[in-house]
Amino acid sequence: MNSVLAADARDTVGVGADSLAGGAGGPAALAPLLAVALRAMAAGAERRGGPLPAGGAAGVAAAVAAALDGDPLPEYGVGAAEAITAVAGVLTAGTADPADPRCAGHLHCPPLAVAVAAEVVAGALNPSLDSWDQGPSATALEPWVIRSLAGLVGYPADAAGVLTSGGTESNLMGLLLARDAAVEKLTGRSAAAHGVGAAGRRLRIFCSEVAHFSVRRNAALLGLGEDSVVAVAADAAYRMDPGALADQLAATVRDGLVPAAVVATAGTTDFGSIDPLRDVAAVAHRYGAWSHVDAAFGGGALFSDRLAGLLDGLSRADSVALDLHKLGWQPVAAGVFLAGAAQALRPLARRVAYLNPADDEAAGYPSLLGHSLRTTRRVDALKVAVTFRALGRHGIGRLVDACHDLAGHAAARVDADDRLELAVPPVLTTVVFRYRTDAARVDKVNAELRRRLLRGGAAVIGRTEIDGAVWLKLTLLNPHATTADVDALLDLVRAAGDAVTETTA
Incomplete structure (x- = not known):
């Protein structure tokens, strides 16, 4: 990088945009930028003010274009702090936030903070699992996670x-x-x-x-x-x-x-x-x-x-x-x-001279290349291992049970409401239901009430079809949500249904 561009890339936190996240100096370079990113997230979440942005798709697209100033690759950089603040901020402000109890449309979970912290480490170190010498510890770690999960299955x-x-x-x-x-x-x-x-x-x-x-x-x-x-x-x-x-x-x-x-x-x-x-x-x-x-x-x-x-x-x-x-x-x-x-993985086996030569493996340097359809692979096992160690099976099981309990509560609430109809009792954490109205309008009303909630940024609920008819769906994956949160979400659905019914011929 020439001296003009190097100077241009410096930012207000005193860390170059071209600084490396790994190595002995990595934490020192990363820490101030993480602080900028966290501030951008907090500001973006405050601007959003709910489970998703109000205004619909056009408003979100316009905000992203503005944050990029019309070009994500300018001739000269704006610096790390400004770039993070603008782009991470607009992503946060315009996202659907699965940590909000009113965001319950898809199998899209709110990640645990402990897992996200581990993800930062994986990203900073950037090992790859296609050869031992690109990720020695990662190559040793993933099989442990696989064995643990295989044992859970009963293999x-x-x-x-x-x-x-x-x-x-x-x-x-x-x-x-x-x-x-x-x-x-x-x-x-x-x-x-x-x-x-x-x-x-x-x-x-x-x-x-x-x-x-x-x-x-x-x-x-x-x-x-x-x-x-x-x-x-x-x-x-x-x-x-x-x-x-x-x-x-x-x-x-x-x-x-x-x-x-x-x-x-x-x-x-x-x-x-x-x-x-x-x-x-x-x-x-x-x-x-x-x-x-x-x-x-x-x-x-x-x-x-x-x-x-x-x-x-x-x-x-x-x-x-x-x-x-x-x-x-x-x-x-x-x-x-x-x-x-x-032995079932045998069709995936590959011998590549520059990745897993036979004499290296014979000398004790293992390779996971023949376990995957991909070559370059992230160490996704890190966040999983950290979470498993932090919570244990019982701790994760309590989170599963909490979401299952929420689904049971939601189903009972729907079943007791004369304006809502339950499709089937929930098995895991999804609840399929719809707003009741006359047969001629029921599909149109349910489709529109969901879009009404999306446009207003009030809630994210799912949609599906049963025998060609439109139904709504709650996918409850937030273990920290409460029954009061579920009640409030269903109240929003009913209010939106009432409003749409009044205006739908």
């Missing part, structure tokens, strides 16, 4: 896994391993080396009709096509019907096709419903299919003594997806993929 000591970007990536890994196992069984050849070929056109994937959309999208990414996914009927509680699954698997085999995978769900996005995991795995294995469980939402029940029984049979699955940035209160990303046996 044996030789289970394996990896931290992922979330449930979508974890589901992709499960389906990839299922596809490769099925192709190799059919052809005796490795799908990774030779492709899926004609065998791929015979493969079928089965999941509940209310499973996550990533199952179909991932099937397309794997070259199988979305049409390879067969939707299995769910019961009145939105759980996969094992009998219907068995019938469809039998019909598939009769047609000369191959059941490659069965994806069960432990915690559907809308209803929190949990498929009968033990029965589903038994049916899948009877037909030689890989059993994968998408427990991105419901996996948090494992921390709770009260709710862990809902996941009975989880350990029978060949692989499992978890998300600790849901009922684990971690900053994004904190997804987890687990396989019941380490």
Whole structure:
């Protein structure tokens, strides 16, 4: 950097914008900038004044453009303090704040402060998990976290896994391993080396009709096509019907096709419903299919003594997806993929001369390169390990139980209100309901009352559909919210519904 630009980059806290966050001097360089960032957050939250900014999308977009002065990459820098104050401030002022009890629209948790503090350390040190010499301690740390989570699931000591970007990536890994196992069984050849070929056109994937959309999208990414996914009927509680699954698997085999995978769900996005995991795995294995469980939402029940029984049979699955940035209160990303046996990850194995040469591994320098679909990977295990050590299983379980209690309270309150209607009793922490009005207007009123709350910055509530009809949804992931907070949120919904009804023809 030349002297003019270097001088231009200096800021009011006396730290250069080009200072490094790591190394022996890293903390000294980082501390004053963190103070600036925290002040910007506080000011931005005060400007927002609620769970999200008022004014809608256009107002937020205009504020972001103004903070960037129309160009995020000017010819000359404004300095670290000014940049942080403006950009972090506008992000905070314009965000949806999951720590606000009125922000309950999605599986978007308020992260624990202890996890965020650990995240700062991970960002400052910036290790990468694609080779031992880029992250020695990180390479040693992640397997400990994986073993702990595998034990929670009930997997044996030789289970394996990896931290992922979330449930979508974890589901992709499960389906990839299922596809490769099925192709190799059919052809005796490795799908990774030779492709899926004609065998791929015979493969079928089965999941509940209310499973996550990533199952179909991932099937397309794997070259199988979305049409390879067969939707299995769910019961009145939105759980996969094992009998219907068995019938469809039998019909598939009769047609000369191959059941490659069965994806069960432990915690559907809308209803929190949990498929009968033990029965589903038994049916899948009877037909030689890989059993994968998408427990991105419901996996948090494992921390709770009260709710862990809902996941009975989880350990029978060949692989499992978890998300600790849901009922684990971690900053994004904190997804987890687990396989019941380490050998299951064999299709991911890679030998790269500049990352994991065989003689280095033989000399005791391990590599996690063959555990992931990614090469460069952050040490997301740090925040998880710090949180686990800080709270323990019981501490995290208490947070899960608190959110479950809030959902029970919300459901009871909805059920007792003559202007609100409950869809189904909650299983985990989601409550699906709607504002009651006449049949001709009910969808329009519920859709508009939600937008009314968003425009005013009053609340973030979710929306879904049941049989084509519009319903509302509370996803309660704030363990520090109170029953009074839930009551106030439902009061806002009812008031918005009353207002919209008066103006809707």
